[in-house]
Amino acid sequence: MRTLLILLALSTGVSSCRRTASAPPPATERERDSIIGASQLPGAQGVRGALRASDSAAARRGREDATGQE
Numbered sequence: 001m002r003t004l005l006i007l008l009a010l011s012t013g014v015s016s017c018r019r020t021a022s023a024p025p026p027a028t029e030r031e032r033d034s035i036i037g038a039s040q041l042p043g044a045q046g047v048r049g050a051l052r053a054s055d056s057a058a059a060r061r062g063r064e065d066a067t068g069q070e
Contacts, residue, residue: 027035030051037048 033047037044
């Protein structure tokens with residue numbers, strides 16, 4: 001009886017470790033930061049500010065590149 005319970009526990013553990021083939025792709029750093037920024041976690045406001053600064057810098061670089069190509 002004891003052996004049967006051990007085998008049952010092992011087979012359950014092994015069967016639950018199987019990976020699925022349709023796993024979603026890992027999130028990018030930007031996506032993870034956006035999720036954290038939208039949360040109520042401590043420091044989320046700082047993450048939102050950093051994302052806003054990053055967006056602003058990217059927009060500025062885009063404007064600079066556009067004016068430099070003319």
